[in-house]
Amino acid sequence: MSFNSAQYFIFLPVVFLVFYFTADRYRWVVLLVASYGFYASFNAPYLLAVLLMVTGISYTCGLRIAAKQDETIRKRWLWIGSFACLTILALFKYLPFFESQANRTFGLSSTLSSTIISIGVSYFTFQAISYLVDIYLEIEESECHFGHFALYLAFFPKLSQGPIERAGDLLPQLKQPYRFDYDAMRSGMLLFTWGLFKKVVVADRLALYADQVYNNVHNYTGLSLIIGTYAYALQIYFDFAGYTDMARGTGRMFGINLTENFNSPYSATSVADFWRRWHISFSRWILDYIFKPLQMAWRNWGQAGPAAALIVTFLVCGIWHGATWGFVIWGLLHGIYLASSTSYRPYQKRLHKWLGVEKSPWLKWWQMFVTFNLVSFAWVFFRSKSLGDAWYVISSWFHGVKGLRSDLILSQGRQNILLLLACITLFVLAAIRPQVAERFNSLFNGTSRWLFYYLFVMLILICGLFGKAEFIYGRF
Amino acid sequence: MVSEKLKSVILGELELDDFDIVDSTTADMVPGWDSLRHVRVILAVEQVYGIRFQTIELIRIKNVGDLQALIDRKTT
Numbered sequence: 001m002s003f004n005s006a007q008y009f010i011f012l013p014v015v016f017l018v019f020y021f022t023a024d025r026y027r028w029v030v031l032l033v034a035s036y037g038f039y040a041s042f043n044a045p046y047l048l049a050v051l052l053m054v055t056g057i058s059y060t061c062g063l064r065i066a067a068k069q070d071e072t073i074r075k076r077w078l079w080i081g082s083f084a085c086l087t088i089l090a091l092f093k094y095l096p097f098f099e100s101q102a103n104r105t106f107g108l109s110s111t112l113s114s115t116i117i118s119i120g121v122s123y124f125t126f127q128a129i130s131y132l133v134d135i136y137l138e139i140e141e142s143e144c145h146f147g148h149f150a151l152y153l154a155f156f157p158k159l160s161q162g163p164i165e166r167a168g169d170l171l172p173q174l175k176q177p178y179r180f181d182y183d184a185m186r187s188g189m190l191l192f193t194w195g196l197f198k199k200v201v202v203a204d205r206l207a208l209y210a211d212q213v214y215n216n217v218h219n220y221t222g223l224s225l226i227i228g229t230y231a232y233a234l235q236i237y238f239d240f241a242g243y244t245d246m247a248r249g250t251g252r253m254f255g256i257n258l259t260e261n262f263n264s265p266y267s268a269t270s271v272a273d274f275w276r277r278w279h280i281s282f283s284r285w286i287l288d289y290i291f292k293p294l295q296m297a298w299r300n301w302g303q304a305g306p307a308a309a310l311i312v313t314f315l316v317c318g319i320w321h322g323a324t325w326g327f328v329i330w331g332l333l334h335g336i337y338l339a340s341s342t343s344y345r346p347y348q349k350r351l352h353k354w355l356g357v358e359k360s361p362w363l364k365w366w367q368m369f370v371t372f373n374l375v376s377f378a379w380v381f382f383r384s385k386s387l388g389d390a391w392y393v394i395s396s397w398f399h400g401v402k403g404l405r406s407d408l409i410l411s412q413g414r415q416n417i418l419l420l421l422a423c424i425t426l427f428v429l430a431a432i433r434p435q436v437a438e439r440f441n442s443l444f445n446g447t448s449r450w451l452f453y454y455l456f457v458m459l460i461l462i463c464g465l466f467g468k469a470e471f472i473y474g475r476f
Numbered sequence: 477m478v479s480e481k482l483k484s485v486i487l488g489e490l491e492l493d494d495f496d497i498v499d500s501t502t503a504d505m506v507p508g509w510d511s512l513r514h515v516r517v518i519l520a521v522e523q524v525y526g527i528r529f530q531t532i533e534l535i536r537i538k539n540v541g542d543l544q545a546l547i548d549r550k551t552t
Contacts, residue, residue: 137536292511296534299515306512342512 001041002471003246004199011038016253024177028147031155031174031254038156044117050088051124055150057084058128059143065135066142078136082129089125092118097323119474120160122320124153126285131167133289140167148174157250161243161473163259163281170256178255188252190444193456195245199471200464202423203238205416206231210383217389221399229393232383233376234424236472237265240279243471264431266375269367271337274375286317307339314338321382321476326390330382337374419463478544485524486540489517499541525551 001007015034022030039048061081068074096113103110131152134140143149152171158164213220213228220228244261251258259281268274275283291313298305311332318331352358377394384390430437443452483497490508503509509517521543522528527550537543 139538287511293531293535295511295515296518296531299519306515 001038002474003243003250004196004466007041011041012250012253019178019254020180027178028151028174032147032151035151035154035156035159039120039154039159042117042119044119047117047120050092050121051154054085054088054125054128055153057081058131058153059146059149061132062135062142062149063144065132074136078132081132085125085128085132089122092116092121093320094323117475122476123162123164124159126164126282127153127167130164130285130289134167143167143171145175155251155256157247157254157256158258161240161247161471161476162279163244163247163261164285165259165281169259173256176255181255184252184255188249190249190453191252192246192249193460195242195247195249196464197456197460198238198242198245200466201460202420202427203235203242204465205420206235206238208416210235214383214385214389217384217392221396225393225397229376229380229383233266233372233379236379236382237262239472243473266372267368267431268371269364270341270371271334271374272341274371275334275338282317286313290316303343306342310338310342311335325387326381326384329387329390330378333378333381337378478540481524482521482540482544482547485520486517489513489520497540499539499544501540502538521547527551 001011011034015030019027019030019034036048036051039051058081061077061084064077065074065081068077095116095118099110099113102108131140135142143152148171151174152165152167155165155170155174210228210232213224214232217225217228241262248258248260261280261282263277263280265274265278268277291309294309294312295306298309301308312335314331314335315328316331317334318327318329321327321330349358352363357363380393381387381390384393426440430440443449444456478497478499478501486497486506486509487493487495490506490513492507495506497506503514518529518534525547527547529546529550533546537546
C-alpha cells in the first residue's frame with residue numbers, strides 16, 4: 001500500500017478513527033496492529049517475519065547491553081545484535097547479486113530474487129542498529145516495553161522509506177498521551193497534501209522525461225541527455241521529499257513529529273552543504289556511525305585521515321543503495337567530492353579573496369550552480385541502467401541535440417512543460433525567498449483558506465498522474 | 477569545570493580570541509568547530525596533556541565537560 005494509493009486514503013482515516021476512540025493506554029496497540037497491517041499489504045509475508053526477527057533481536061540485545069557493566073560483554077552483545085541485523089539486511093539487499101554470482105559460477109538459472117521485495121528492510125534495520133549503538137554509548141536507555149519498542153521500529157508512516165528515527169527522538173513521543181489538536185491535525189493534512197502534490201503532479205511528470213531518456217539513452221545526444229539528467233535530479237528530489245512530507249503529515253495527525261529529511265538541498269553551496277540538506281536522517285546516520293569513528297581512528301594520518309574516512313563512508317553509502325557498479329561509483333564520486341574539498345577549501349577562500357568576490361551575491365549563485373551540476377553528474381551513474389549507458393550519457397553531453405524537440409520536449413505535450421516549469425519556479429522561489437513561502441503559506445492559513453484547500457485538491461486531481469504508484473526510494 | 481588550559485587549547489585550534497566555553501558547551505555551539513576541526517582539537521589536547529584517547533572514548537564525548545572529565549581521568 002503506497003501513500004498515493006486509494007487503499008491508503010481509506011486506511012488512514014479508519015486507523016485514525018480507531019486510534020482516536022481508543023483509550024490512551026491501548027493506543028500503541030492500535031498503531032502497532034495498523035503498522036503490521038500496512039506492512040502486510042505489500043503481499044510479502046516474509047517481510048513481516050523479518051521485521052519481527054529484527055525487532056526481537058534488537059530488543060533482546062538492547063536489554064543485555066544495558067544490563068551488563070562489563071565492557072567486553074556489552075561490546076559482545078552490540079556486535080551480536082548489529083551483525084545479525086546487518087546479515088538480514090545483506091541477505092535481502094544483495095540477494096540478486098549473490099544469485100547472479102551463483103548462477104554464473106555453478107551454471108544455475110535461479111530467479112528467486114526477482115520475486116523477493118525488500119521494501120522498508122534497510123530503514124528499520126538501520127534504526128535497530130542505531131538503537132543498539134546508542135545504548136552501548138550510553139546516549140539512550142534501553143526500552144523495556146516490547147510493544148513500544150516494536151512500534152518504534154514499525155510505525156507505519158516511516159516504515160517503508162524512513163525517516164530513520166533515533167530512539168531518543170521517537171520513543172518518548174510514542175509513549176505520550178494523545179490529545180486532539182486541531183492545528184496539528186490541519187497542518188498534518190496540509191503537509192500530507194503538499195507531499196502528494198510533489199509526488200503526483202511534479203515528480204511523476206518529471207519522470208516522463210527522465211524515464212524516456214534513461215530507458216533509451218542511445219536515442220538521444222547532447223542537450224536531450226542534459227535535460228533528461230536534470231529532470232531526474234529534480235524527480236528524485238520531489239519524489240523523496242513528497243514521500244517524506246506525506247510521512248511527516250501522517251505522523252503529525254497522530255501527534256508524532258518525525259524528522260525532517262530535506263532542507264532545500266539544491267540550494268546547497270557545496271557538496272558538504274548538500275549532505276546537510278539531503279536525506280538528513282540517513283546522512284546523520286552514516287556520519288555518526290561510520291564517518292566519525294573512522295575519522296577518530298585515523299586521526300593521526302593528517303589530512304589523509306578525514307579524506308579516507310569520507311571516501312569509505314560514501315562508498316558504504318553507495319553500496320547501501322544496491323550491489324551495482326552505478327551505485328558504487330555514485331557513492332565514490334560523493335566521497336571524492338567531499339574528500340577533495342577538505343584540501344582545497346582554504347585555497348578556495350584565498351582565491352575568492354584574491355578575486356574580490358567573497359562578498360558578492362553572485363558567488364553564492366555560482367556555488368549553487370556548480371554544486372547542483374556536481375550532484376547531477378553523480379545522479380547519471382545512480383539512474384543509468386548500466387555503466388555503458390552512464391558512459392554514453394557523459395560522453396555525448398556536448399554532441400548535438402538529437403531527439404530534443406520531436407521526441408523529448410513535445411512528446412508529452414506543451415501543457416506538461418508549462419505546468420512543470422510553473423511548479424518548479426514556484427518551489428525554487430519558495431526555497432530562495434522565505435517571504436514567497438510565507439506569502440504562499442498565508443493563503444492556506446488566512447480567512448479564505450477553505451477556498452484554497454478545495455482549489456489545491458482540485459489541482460492535484462486534475463494535474464496529478466495517479467497510475468505510477470511507486471516511490472523511488474521504496475526499493476532501497 | 478572546564479580548565480583554563482583546555483579552554484586555551486580549544487580556542488587556539490579554532491583560531492578564536494574568546495568564547496564562553498562551559499561544561500555543557502557542544503561543538504555545534506562554537507563557531508568553526510566542525511568535524512574536521514574537531515580532529516585537530518583532539519590531537520592538540522592529546523599533545524598538550526601527553527595522553528592518548530581510545531576511539532570509543534572520543535565517540536562517547538557529548539560536550540566539553542565530558543572531554544574535561546576524560547582528561548582528568550587520564551591524567552590522574
